[in-house]
Amino acid sequence: MTVTVVPSQQVLNPQLEIAGGRRLSGEVRVSGAKNSALVLMAASLLTEDTLRLRNVPPLTDIAGMGEILASLGVGVRRGSDSIEMDGSGLNQSAPPYELVNSLRASFFCIGPLLAKLGIARVPLPGGCQIGTRPVVEHVKGLKALGAQVTIEHGVVSAVVPGRGHRLKGGRIHLDCPSVGATETLMMAAALADGETVIENAALEPEVVDLAGLLIAMGARVRGAGTPTIRIVGVERLHGADYAVIPDRIEAGTLLLAAAITRSTLTVGPVITDHLGAVLTKLEEVGCRLDIDGTCVTISADQIRAVDLRTQPFPGFPTDLQAPFMSLLATAQGTSVITEHIFENRLQHVGELQRMGAAIRMQGNTAFIEGVHRLSGAPVKGSDLRASAAMVLAGLAADGITTVQGLEYLDRGYADLEGKLNAVGATIRRVG
Numbered sequence: 134m135t136v137t138v139v140p141s142q143q144v145l146n147p148q149l150e151i152a153g154g155r156r157l158s159g160e161v162r163v164s165g166a167k168n169s170a171l172v173l174m175a176a177s178l179l180t181e182d183t184l185r186l187r188n189v190p191p192l193t194d195i196a197g198m199g200e201i202l203a204s205l206g207v208g209v210r211r212g213s214d215s216i217e218m219d220g221s222g223l224n225q226s227a228p229p230y231e232l233v234n235s236l237r238a239s240f241f242c243i244g245p246l247l248a249k250l251g252i253a254r255v256p257l258p259g260g261c262q263i264g265t266r267p268v269v270e271h272v273k274g275l276k277a278l279g280a281q282v283t284i285e286h287g288v289v290s291a292v293v294p295g296r297g298h299r300l301k302g303g304r305i306h307l308d309c310p311s312v313g314a315t316e317t318l319m320m321a322a323a324l325a326d327g328e329t330v331i332e333n334a335a336l337e338p339e340v341v342d343l344a345g346l347l348i349a350m351g352a353r354v355r356g357a358g359t360p361t362i363r364i365v366g367v368e369r370l371h372g373a374d375y376a377v378i379p380d381r382i383e384a385g386t387l388l389l390a391a392a393i394t395r396s397t398l399t400v401g402p403v404i405t406d407h408l409g410a411v412l413t414k415l416e417e418v419g420c421r422l423d424i425d426g427t428c429v430t431i432s433a434d435q436i437r438a439v440d441l442r443t444q445p446f447p448g449f450p451t452d453l454q455a456p457f458m459s460l461l462a463t464a465q466g467t468s469v470i471t472e473h474i475f476e477n478r479l480q481h482v483g484e485l486q487r488m489g490a491a492i493r494m495q496g497n498t499a500f501i502e503g504v505h506r507l508s509g510a511p512v513k514g515s516d517l518r519a520s521a522a523m524v525l526a527g528l529a530a531d532g533i534t535t536v537q538g539l540e541y542l543d544r545g546y547a548d549l550e551g552k553l554n555a556v557g558a559t560i561r562r563v564g
């Protein structure tokens with residue numbers, strides 16, 4: 134039998150070591166929005182000019198999207214918080230499987246590729262930890278704009294028949310207000326011949342941010358942020374210099390870090406309209422919020438139980454369900470959380486139970502009986518937001534919590550431990 138001795142200082146999987154029970158105080162800065170920056174980068178495929186995005190967060194997902202664009206021939210230059218993309222070199226219509234497979238959002242590239250080149254071959258993104266994540270609405274919409282689409286061997290192949298291979302404007306009714314489908318079809322319709330109407334469109338702020346960029350590139354888009362979006366296609370789009378909105382999910386996570394440690398903290402920049410449902414729930418549990426322009430100062434001491442259900446925007450965001458559950462695990466009373474968006478997004482419950490949380494599950498509903506104190510333990514995040522929930526629980530827990538699953542955390546949070554340490558936390562990244 135061979136025994137492998139691992140020297141004590143080398144940790145196999147990188148992890149965070151969190152010493153719990155510290156109060157936080159001060160100001161913490163919110164980065165640009167991951168879920169906006171990713172789709173705005175895909176929009177660079179729509180023009181031969183240079184597109185410059187500012188306030189772009191330093192995340193592994195952003196680097197992944199940059200690699201995918203580069204594989205298609207787009208020149209990509211990364212700055213400290215900006216990125217420049219030169220679409221004049223676009224010469225490929227099929228991003229590599231391995232790159233798409235690791236980044237679901239890259240599937241949205243099928244829209245601008247088809248609009249610009251009249252052909253696109255994009256691997257199916259497949260499911261992930263939180264659900265099957267179908268792309269039925271994306272494909273249905275592209276067909277409504279005149280594309281012929283086939284799905285074989287795990288690849289979606291789309292081509293626009295006829296001279297000029299140009300998509301034609303059309304009417305699309307989405308069966309569900311999918312964020313990704315709305316964004317994919319907005320980009321496809323921007324260069325189509327004629328008007329496109331997207332009904333039951335997603336209302337998320339990232340959809341509105343995409344419309345803002347497309348308009349800055351010369352597109353004719355109306356109604357973003359409402360259930361009906363109208364796009365009159367143009368022949369050509371030009372470059373632009375555009376700033377990504379602040380990340381409402383990161384902002385919510387930082388506000389929850391203050392609430393779970395019963396601290397006072399100022400978080401910004403935040404566009405409060407983007408966080409309506411979250412700020413309401415924070416007030417319902419007993420937090421005091423002082424809003425000053427784009428800064429929110431939160432103070433918390435007693436936390437009461439509440440019920441919440443995740444819904445499309447402007448409802449409570451599914452991406453903050455897990456982090457909010459960590460808070461409610463320490464509240465007075467019993468809370469009920471129902472996850473309505475993704476069919477498999479309660480995997481963090483087991484890890485919170487490992488830390489002493491009293492949670493019962495029934496289908497997509499969790500019943501959380503608050504406990505006085507969580508206790509530090511070795512836990513693992515199963516996806517991006519579950520990892521963030523573990524970090525928050527570790528901040529409030531008694532003793533040391535070690536959090537693995539950083540490959541997920543780093544996809545969506547830019548130096549979370551650095552930001553929290555700067556306001557009083559004690560977190561160490563090892564390995």
Ligand code: EPZ
Binds near residue numbers: 311545
């Ligand atoms: C976006 O994913 C976000 N990702 C997700 O954030 C976020 O959770 C989600 O919107 C909902 O807000 C990015 O923007 C990159 P959907 P997306 O299509 O576009 C069903 C994070 O943590 N559906 O709006 O993939 C689907 O199964 C990530 O940052 C269909 O049924 O989400 C799901 O149940 C995770 N058919 C629901 O709609 C379709 O064709 C919402 O999915 C498409 C979707």
